[in-house]
Amino acid sequence: MASEKRELLYHSVCLEEGDCKGCTTCMRYCPTQxxxxxxxxxxxxxxxxxxxxxxxxxxxxxxxRVVSDNFYTLKSFKHNIALVAPAFCGQFSKVTNIDLILTxxxxxxxxDVFEVARGAEVITAKTKEILAEKNHxxxxxxxxxxxxxxxxxxxFPSLSDMVIPLTSPMEAAAQMARREAMEKxxxxxxxxxxxxxxxxxxxxxxxxxxxxxxxxxxxxxxxxKDVYMKLVHALKSVDKIEKLSVSGKDGIRWARSGGETxxxxxxxxxxxxxxxxxxxxxxxxxxxxxxxxxxxxALACTSGCTGGPLNVENEFVANSRIRNLTEHLEKGxxxxxxxxxxxxxxVEYEPFSPLDTDIxxxxxxxxxxxxxxxxxxxxxxxxxxxxxxxxxxxxIVRGKAQERDCIFRLREKIEVLAKEIEELGKMIKE
Amino acid sequence: xANSSVKLHYEVADNDFTVAGEASGAVKKVLRQLGFPSDxxxxxxVSMYECEINMVIHANGGHIDxxxxxxxxxxxxxxxxxxxxxxxxxxxxxxxxxxEEVRQLGFGAGMGLPNMQRYTDEMKITTEIGKGTVVxxxxxxxxx
Ligand SMILES: Nc1ncnc2c1ncn2[C@@H]1O[C@H](COP(=O)(O)OP(=O)(O)OP(=O)(O)O)[C@@H](O)[C@H]1O
Ligand code: SF4
Ligand code: SF4
Ligand SMILES: [Mg+2]
Numbered sequence: 001m002a003s004e005k006r007e008l009l010y011h012s013v014c015l016e017e018g019d020c021k022g023c024t025t026c027m028r029y030c031p032t033q034x035x036x037x038x039x040x041x042x043x044x045x046x047x048x049x050x051x052x053x054x055x056x057x058x059x060x061x062x063x064x065r066v067v068s069d070n071f072y073t074l075k076s077f078k079h080n081i082a083l084v085a086p087a088f089c090g091q092f093s094k095v096t097n098i099d100l101i102l103t104x105x106x107x108x109x110x111x112d113v114f115e116v117a118r119g120a121e122v123i124t125a126k127t128k129e130i131l132a133e134k135n136h137x138x139x140x141x142x143x144x145x146x147x148x149x150x151x152x153x154x155x156f157p158s159l160s161d162m163v164i165p166l167t168s169p170m171e172a173a174a175q176m177a178r179r180e181a182m183e184k185x186x187x188x189x190x191x192x193x194x195x196x197x198x199x200x201x202x203x204x205x206x207x208x209x210x211x212x213x214x215x216x217x218x219x220x221x222x223x224x225k226d227v228y229m230k231l232v233h234a235l236k237s238v239d240k241i242e243k244l245s246v247s248g249k250d251g252i253r254w255a256r257s258g259g260e261t262x263x264x265x266x267x268x269x270x271x272x273x274x275x276x277x278x279x280x281x282x283x284x285x286x287x288x289x290x291x292x293x294x295x296x297x298a299l300a301c302t303s304g305c306t307g308g309p310l311n312v313e314n315e316f317v318a319n320s321r322i323r324n325l326t327e328h329l330e331k332g333x334x335x336x337x338x339x340x341x342x343x344x345x346x347v348e349y350e351p352f353s354p355l356d357t358d359i360x361x362x363x364x365x366x367x368x369x370x371x372x373x374x375x376x377x378x379x380x381x382x383x384x385x386x387x388x389x390x391x392x393x394x395x396i397v398r399g400k401a402q403e404r405d406c407i408f409r410l411r412e413k414i415e416v417l418a419k420e421i422e423e424l425g426k427m428i429k430e
Numbered sequence: 431x432a433n434s435s436v437k438l439h440y441e442v443a444d445n446d447f448t449v450a451g452e453a454s455g456a457v458k459k460v461l462r463q464l465g466f467p468s469d470x471x472x473x474x475x476v477s478m479y480e481c482e483i484n485m486v487i488h489a490n491g492g493h494i495d496x497x498x499x500x501x502x503x504x505x506x507x508x509x510x511x512x513x514x515x516x517x518x519x520x521x522x523x524x525x526x527x528x529x530e531e532v533r534q535l536g537f538g539a540g541m542g543l544p545n546m547q548r549y550t551d552e553m554k555i556t557t558e559i560g561k562g563t564v565v566x567x568x569x570x571x572x573x574x
Contacts, residue, residue: 354465
């Protein structure tokens with residue numbers, strides 16, 4: 001069954017139990033209601049999690065972690081390339097030149113650099129071709145954000161055919177970088193390490209277990225924040241800036257929400273960012289409330305990839321910097337011949353498991369759920385450990401929680417008991 | 431085994447566009463939890479939303495009763511609005527009595543009722559001028 005398969009899915013987001021205080025903050029913000037606080041710890045329900053990183057961003061104690069690669073992994077390869085996403089360039093104050101950042105990366109362990117913006121330019125061109133063919137009704141949805149593609153796979157099956165079946169700029173760039181490196185160095189494919197410097201856990205997951213590709217061309221993923229400190233130090237000792245940046249405005253503007261669509265030059269579009277906003281938008285699309293829209297750019301992070309939870313800089317500041325860094329650039333049109341840009345397979349619909357696989361039993365459980373819900377205070381206070389009273393009622397029906405976990409219901413029960421004891425006490429006296 | 435069913439009831443507030451769509455949104459969630467095919471969920475959601483919004487725009491709100499059984503979903507929308515003068519005319523694509531204000535909000539294309547007809551398997555309208563309207567729609571699960 002689909003849900004059993006999802007249990008086995010790789011997840012980059014996990015809980016560091018020791019640091020979790022059970023405060024319920026992450027639970028309240030998780031867009032797919034994937035978190036429950038049990039015995040004082042915020043556990044993630046694996047089949048529901050889409051690795052969007054919202055909980056990583058929200059946890060006041062930094063107990064939600066992202067499992068990724070580190071600089072040691074570079075040792076497994078003879079030649080290492082850093083894949084630099086456009087959002088990365090907005091992380092540094094005082095840096096007025098992309099080449100400085102790229103040169104600096106070659107001082108902290110990478111043999112070469114490759115801009116993901118070039119991959120974005122290639123994907124832009126390919127997307128234009130697909131949009132021109134237009135072989136279905138309704139708008140196309142960008143597949144750039146892996147958290148959104150996963151969200152659609154678990155929650156919006158009727159929209160899955162609208163998703164553009166193209167690989168990400170990161171994958172396109174990885175293929176290009178590999179090819180270039182093989183030519184330059186004469187090394188074999190497996191001797192070359194291609195490392196993506198990631199703003200988000202969703203990209204880590206997209207590399208470790210791609211949804212629509214048989215295998216990723218990226219060897220490993222290192223979080224922006226892990227590269228940042230090393231690089232800031234290294235930047236101070238750069239004496240000669242190499243001319244390394246070749247990408248244009250169109251690729252780099254993908255860093256922020258709306259950038260992809262601007263590069264495409266589409267008129268009737270929606271650019272939505274922030275995972276909760278994305279869900280609202282997709283619900284409306286599913287209900288056919290959006291008319292005359294050709295393209296939907298949906299990014300899980302507010303402001304786009306600059307808002308990724310593994311970044312260092314505030315997304316608004318980063319966007320402003322990127323604007324300044326790209327002001328003087330040409331549009332940019334990277335050539336991407338003979339790359340494999342289409343998905344290898346369709347993304348399967350993998351819904352959260354229903355109350356029961358037998359519809360009659362599911363309906364009976366739904367009746368129970370409604371009855372339980374009617375008894376609850378409907379305050380969505382979260383102290384039971386479920387995100388809302390409705391989710392709590394569902395957890396009870398699924399056998400994962402008990403009604404007495406609700407402090408209001410518990411208090412009612414205690415009051416009844418107290419009265420009974422009082423009555424009994426009177427009877428003894430008499 | 432006798433077929434189980436779930437009955438849901440929703441009140442639809444008068445003239446409040448901000449909450450219109452709440453009932454259809456809630457039903458959508460329930461149908462997902464029950465594991466209905468996505469196509470069925472979408473047909474129910476679209477037709478129910480159109481009907482809900484009609485109650486808000488044309489009929490001062492009302493209430494909706496939904497009954498879910500394994501093989502069909504029935505939605506009965508009841509209002510105490512002005513009623514519909516000519517159902518045949520109202521059912522025509524493009525016919526609308528929506529005022530300018532409502533059109534400004536993007537409604538009033540006259541596509542609601544035709545879409546409801548298209549997405550449901552059965553649809554019955556009972557109406558009386560000055561008394562109100564009942565729109566009774568059913569979506570079958572195995573019928574495509
Ligand atoms: N519940 C109702 N009570 C009274 N009149 C109604 C009701 N539902 C529909 N009507 C009438 O039928 C007409 C057609 O309805 P329909 O839903 O097809 O179009 P609309 O609501 O005007 O526009 P749209 O649905 O495209 O926004 C309405 O303009 C209205 O005059
Ligand atoms: S990563 Fe996103 S979906 Fe997963 S538990 Fe955290 S907030 Fe929820
Ligand atoms: S918006 Fe960008 S940074 Fe955020 S999850 Fe999606 S791909 Fe990652
Ligand atoms: Mg209507």
